[in-house]
Structures are given as C-alpha cells and as structure tokens.
Amino acid sequence: MTTTGTPAVRTRDAASKSEVLSVGRAAALSAVLVCAGTGMGFVRDLLLAHHFGAGPSTDAFLVSWTVPETVSPLLIEDAMALIMVPVVTRAMLRPNGVSRLARRVAPRLVLVLALLSATVMLLAPWLVRIAAPGVHQASAVTCLRLTAVTVLTFGVTGFMSATLRPHHRFGPPAAIYLAYNIGILAMLLTLAHSWGITSAALGVACGSLFMVLVQLPAFVRVLRRDRGAAPDRAARPHTEQARAAARVEARHVQIAAAAPVVTFTLVRQSQVLVERFFGSSLPEGTISHLNYAQKVAQVPMMLALLVATVTFPRLVRAHLDDDAGRLRRRIEGDLTVVALLIIAAVAYLWTFAPLITRVMFQHGEFTHADSVSTARILRVYSLGLLAQCALGVSVRALSAGRRPSWRTPLAMAAGLTVTFTVAALFSASRGAGALAAGNALGISVAAVLQLVTVRRKVAPIRFGLLGRRLLVTAGCAVAAGFAADRATRLVAGHAAPIVRLLVGGVVLLAVMAAALAVAALVTGAFRDLRGGTAGPDAAAPPDAPQARTDGTGRTGGTDEAGSAPPAGSLPAMRRVNG
Structure with a gap:
C-alpha cells in the first residue's frame, strides 16, 4: 500500500501545485492586460460620450460597430478559439505539426476573410437599411465601410491568439484589446473635431491592425520553434503520416468543427442585432444607451471568463486523455470560480449603477437623463451576466472534444427566440428596458440548455452541488450589496461619486469574502473547489483505482444523490464524439 509520503505522491503533489501556479500566473497576467485594455475602452467610451453624446451620430456609428462586435466573438474569442485551440493542441503532439x-x-x-470584408464594404447601404432603418443612413454607411476591414484583421488576430494560447503564451493575446483601443483613441483625439463620428470608425480600422501587430513577434517565434524542433530518428519514418495528419486537421478546421461553432456565434450575436433593430424605432439615443450599458456590464463577464480561457487548453488535454473524472472537476471548478466572480460583480453593478454611469459617461453632450436611462438598462443587463458566463464555460466544455455538438447553436437559437419575442411584445410599451430584459432572459434559457447538454454528453457535473454553491454565493452577494450601500451612505454620503464607488467596492468585497468564508465552513459547499481547478488528481495515490474503471464516467466524490446521470450515459471520449 502506498502511503501519502512516498516520493511518487510527493512528485504528483508538486506537479499539481505547479499547474495551479501556472494557471494562476497566466490568469493574473491576462487579467492585468485585459484590465488595461478595458480601462482604455472606458476612456474611449467616455470620449465618444463627451464629443457626440447619445444622439443620431452615435447611433449611426454603433450600427457600423455591429461588424466588429460580430466578428470579435466569431473570429477572436469564441468560434476561432473553440475551433483552433483543440486543433493546435493536437498538432503540438506531432513534429512540426503547428507550422x-x-x-x-x-x-x-x-483569402476568404478578405473577400468577406470587401463584400461588406460593397453591400454597406443595403446592410444599414436592413439592420437599422431608423438611423442616419449616410453616416452609418461611411462608418460601416471603414469598420468592414475588421473582418480580415480580427480573423488574423484570432488565428494568432488560438495558436499562442496552447503554447502558454497568454500575454500577447490578452494585450490585443489594449492595442485596439489605443488605435481608436489616437484617431478620436486627433480627428474628432474635423472628421466627426467618422474618426471613431477609422480608429476601429487602425486599432484592428494594431491587434495583429502586437501578437506578430510571439507568433513568429512559436512557428520558428516548432520548425526547429526536429524529430528524432525513430520519428522520421512517420513524417508522411504527420503531413497526412496535418491535412486531416486542416479539413477538420474547414468542415467538421467550424459549422456548429460559427452558427452558434452568429446566432448569439444576433441578440445585439435584435436590440439594434427594435431600438432604431425607439427615441433617438436608445441604441447608445443600450450600448453603453452593455459595455459596462460585459467588463466583469470578460474578466470572469479569463479563468475558462486559461484552462481551456487543459480541458482539451483532459478530453484527449479520455479522463471523464478530470473533465468533471475542471468544468465544475470553472463554473464555481466564474460564478463567484460574476455574482459579486452583479451585486456591485445593481447597487451602484446610477453612480457608475454618472462617473463614466455624464460629461459634455451626455446628459443626466442619458445617464439615468443607461443606469436603468445596466441593472437589467446585469441579471443575465451569470448566464453569459455559464454559457461561455459550457461552450468550451463541449468544444474541447473533436466534434462540437449542434446542440449548441440550437440552444442559442431557442434563447434568441425568447429575446425576439420579448422585444417584439414589449419594446413599444416598455422601451429599452424590455430589450435588455429579453436579452437576459434569452441568454438564461440558452445557458440552461447548454449545461444540460454538458451533463449528458461530456461529464457528470453535479447540479445539486453547483446549485448549493450558487445559492450560498447569491445570499452572500445580497448581504454584501446591502452592507456596501448602507456603509457608503454613512461613511461617504456627501463625498464625490468616485469616492463612493471606491468605498462601496471595498466594503462589498470585504463583506462578501467574510460571508463566503463563514458559509464555506458551515455548509462545506466549496470544500473540493481546489481539486476542481487544479486539474490532475493530486491527492490520489498512484495505485488508487482510476476514476473511469467502471465505464460510467463517474469518479470518486460523486456524492450527490440523484445528481449524476445514469450509468452508461456518460463519456469516455468515444461516447462524447458518437
């Protein structure tokens, strides 16, 4: 019998700790760079609000901004990453596979992206007329033709990012939005007075080029290192096999994986198109209010999903190793950590939404009435952030295998149907608030359907355990939000808005951390969280039974009565793929 003090176990423990530190460092570096890019994005939005307010010119620009908003998840964050990261990870296992x-x-x-970009430029007048018939057509068309270049540049950016991340090069991909916003700010600061709102569209085009340049050196180094890693003598007879595998992977990128993921991303982005379409028929400035609220609400979501972004290559390796137990712990750990972060953010946004919009946007042409409307929408949007994050984690879990499921776009289509229905029924009477509520409700429906699919097709995630963690976290967040609001009124009631926001944030984090610590001790709901995020079974002795020896995909610790799918319904990779 192997004791816990043997060298094998100590080596296993050291490997697990090293992986935790590696994930932590990568997440921290990414968070710093993303925060810097987000800060620049706030400065960008502040300048837009200051120079142009929330009126017909900004509405026209935001219609053209639909292009980068659509191709960003399609070609950078979601579709490209979900397709290419697994493919690159598998290619790394072969000599010269990545190059x-x-x-x-x-x-x-x-070639394909360049043709698409040119097509958008040519069809700009018709696209504007279809997408937002109520906006100023000439300005929107000019801006759309400038932003159309992002179809090409974002695609190249996403391909580079998806190649760098499996090599654990997270810095340059995390810096792309910093570079992007620097390009926009440069054009706004130099050309806003002479070019008007068109300067912002030109900045989008320039910033997208900077996104490519900031990753180019690291991308070139990775390809050179891959070509320089010559195979040994035993591997040389298999060179032709490696070339054949590369051809198979290329076809996989084009056909098998691309269709469901691309469809999902386009359907998901259609929620914004629904908002813009119905918003163009509402009072002027409605699209701008929706946009500013959404930009603020998405910041904590992007930061929370960094956890899933950093762990995605490891999730792919767990799929390749056919380890259902490790998959379950990884997915549960990602869902829990992301939920902890985003629920705290939702509590803060809901409590301080009026102050946030006042500090960020109420300058120059952006009036107090604009700030109040944006804050109202922000509160409604924040209710869908948890579902946004759960959807992001579950999509990565489903895409880590070789064949992404068509259930993913179907789930998103169901959510889009809910969004469209709510907007069509209530936007005329309830205004922008109905559009935000439809967005939150639709994404929640899609997230629930996705989690059910993950449980059935990928790993036996324990809904009972996750539900208890969610309830505990939500209760702590409500208490923290109430305490932050009261403390801010008592301590800094007459201070400047920015001071009140800082005081409220500190109090909310402190109260929530204390409440979670007490709740964790009392309920034990988070006791295995470290094991879920660390990856390998660090605590298990080498001679312990493997988690999948019974063929069910169950692992030790599945103590949720009735919370796991029945035996035989679960993974191993061949079941996931079949």
Whole structure:
C-alpha cells in the first residue's frame, strides 16, 4: 500500500501545485492586460460620450460597430478559439505539426476573410437599411465601410491568439484589446473635431491592425520553434503520416468543427442585432444607451471568463486523455470560480449603477437623463451576466472534444427566440428596458440548455452541488450589496461619486469574502473547489483505482444523490464524439 509520503505522491503533489501556479500566473497576467485594455475602452467610451453624446451620430456609428462586435466573438474569442485551440493542441503532439497546420490554414483563411470584408464594404447601404432603418443612413454607411476591414484583421488576430494560447503564451493575446483601443483613441483625439463620428470608425480600422501587430513577434517565434524542433530518428519514418495528419486537421478546421461553432456565434450575436433593430424605432439615443450599458456590464463577464480561457487548453488535454473524472472537476471548478466572480460583480453593478454611469459617461453632450436611462438598462443587463458566463464555460466544455455538438447553436437559437419575442411584445410599451430584459432572459434559457447538454454528453457535473454553491454565493452577494450601500451612505454620503464607488467596492468585497468564508465552513459547499481547478488528481495515490474503471464516467466524490446521470450515459471520449 502506498502511503501519502512516498516520493511518487510527493512528485504528483508538486506537479499539481505547479499547474495551479501556472494557471494562476497566466490568469493574473491576462487579467492585468485585459484590465488595461478595458480601462482604455472606458476612456474611449467616455470620449465618444463627451464629443457626440447619445444622439443620431452615435447611433449611426454603433450600427457600423455591429461588424466588429460580430466578428470579435466569431473570429477572436469564441468560434476561432473553440475551433483552433483543440486543433493546435493536437498538432503540438506531432513534429512540426503547428507550422504545417499554419501553412495549410492561414492562406485560405486570409483569402476568404478578405473577400468577406470587401463584400461588406460593397453591400454597406443595403446592410444599414436592413439592420437599422431608423438611423442616419449616410453616416452609418461611411462608418460601416471603414469598420468592414475588421473582418480580415480580427480573423488574423484570432488565428494568432488560438495558436499562442496552447503554447502558454497568454500575454500577447490578452494585450490585443489594449492595442485596439489605443488605435481608436489616437484617431478620436486627433480627428474628432474635423472628421466627426467618422474618426471613431477609422480608429476601429487602425486599432484592428494594431491587434495583429502586437501578437506578430510571439507568433513568429512559436512557428520558428516548432520548425526547429526536429524529430528524432525513430520519428522520421512517420513524417508522411504527420503531413497526412496535418491535412486531416486542416479539413477538420474547414468542415467538421467550424459549422456548429460559427452558427452558434452568429446566432448569439444576433441578440445585439435584435436590440439594434427594435431600438432604431425607439427615441433617438436608445441604441447608445443600450450600448453603453452593455459595455459596462460585459467588463466583469470578460474578466470572469479569463479563468475558462486559461484552462481551456487543459480541458482539451483532459478530453484527449479520455479522463471523464478530470473533465468533471475542471468544468465544475470553472463554473464555481466564474460564478463567484460574476455574482459579486452583479451585486456591485445593481447597487451602484446610477453612480457608475454618472462617473463614466455624464460629461459634455451626455446628459443626466442619458445617464439615468443607461443606469436603468445596466441593472437589467446585469441579471443575465451569470448566464453569459455559464454559457461561455459550457461552450468550451463541449468544444474541447473533436466534434462540437449542434446542440449548441440550437440552444442559442431557442434563447434568441425568447429575446425576439420579448422585444417584439414589449419594446413599444416598455422601451429599452424590455430589450435588455429579453436579452437576459434569452441568454438564461440558452445557458440552461447548454449545461444540460454538458451533463449528458461530456461529464457528470453535479447540479445539486453547483446549485448549493450558487445559492450560498447569491445570499452572500445580497448581504454584501446591502452592507456596501448602507456603509457608503454613512461613511461617504456627501463625498464625490468616485469616492463612493471606491468605498462601496471595498466594503462589498470585504463583506462578501467574510460571508463566503463563514458559509464555506458551515455548509462545506466549496470544500473540493481546489481539486476542481487544479486539474490532475493530486491527492490520489498512484495505485488508487482510476476514476473511469467502471465505464460510467463517474469518479470518486460523486456524492450527490440523484445528481449524476445514469450509468452508461456518460463519456469516455468515444461516447462524447458518437
């Protein structure tokens, strides 16, 4: 019998701790760079609000901004990453696999994206007329033709990011939005008075080029290192097999994986199109109010999902190792950590929404009435952030295997149907608030359907355990939000708004951390969280029974009565793929 003090176990423990530190460092570096890019984005939005307010010119620009808003998740964050990260991870297992893959995929990708970009430019007048018939057509068309270049540049950016992340190069991909917003700010500061709102569209085009340049050195180094890693003598007879595998991977990128993921991303982004379409028929400035509220609400969501972004390559490796137990712990851990972060953010946004919009946007042409409307929408949007994050984690879990499921776009289509129905029924009477509520409700429906699919097709995630963690966290967040509001009124009631926001944030985090610590001791709901995020079974002795020896995909610790799917319904990879 192996004791816990043997060298094998100590080596296993050290490996697990090293992985935790690696994930933590990558997440911290990414968070710093993303926060810097987000800060620049806030400055960008502040300048837009200051120079142009919330009126017809900003509405026209925001219609053109639909292009980068659509291609960003499609070609950078969601579709491209979900398709390419697993493919690149598998290619790394073969000699020169990544460089061969890049040579086969990149030229075709650039050609297709360049043609799409030119098509958007040519069809700009018709696209504007269809998407937002109520906006100023001439300004929207000019801006759309400038932002159309992002179809090409965002695609190249996403391909580079998806290649760098499996190599644990997280810095350059995390810096892309910092570079992007620097380009926009440069154009706004130099050309806003002479070019008007068109300067912002030109900034989008320039910033997208900066996104490529900031990753180019690291991308070139990765490809050179891959080509320089010559195979040993035993591997040389398999060179032709490696080339054949690269061809298979290239076809996989084009056909098998692309269709469901691309469809999902486009359907998800259609929620914004629904808002813009119905918002164009509401009073002027409605689209701008929706946009500013959404930009603020999405910041904590992006930061929370950094956890899933950093752990995604490890999730792919767990799929490749056919380890259902590790998959379950990884997914449960990601869902829990993301929920902890986003629920705290929702409590803060709901409590201090009026102050947030006042500090950020109420300057120059952006009036007090604009600030109040944006704050009202922000509160409603924040109710859908948890579902947004759960959807992001579950999509990565489903996409880590070789064949992403068509259930993903179907779930998103169901959510979009809910969004459209709510907007069509209530936008005329309830205004922008109905559009935000439809967004939150629709994404919640999609997230629930996705989690059910993950449980059935990927790993036996324990809904009972996750539900208890969610209830405990939500209760702590409500208490923390109430305490932060009261403390801010007592301590800094007459201080400047920015001071009140800082005091409220500190109090909310302190109260929530204390409440979670007490709740964790009392309920034990978070006792295995570290094991869920660490990855390997660090605590298990080497001779312990493996988690999947019974063929059910169950692992030790599945103590939720009735919370796991029945035996035989669960993974192993061949069941996931079949």
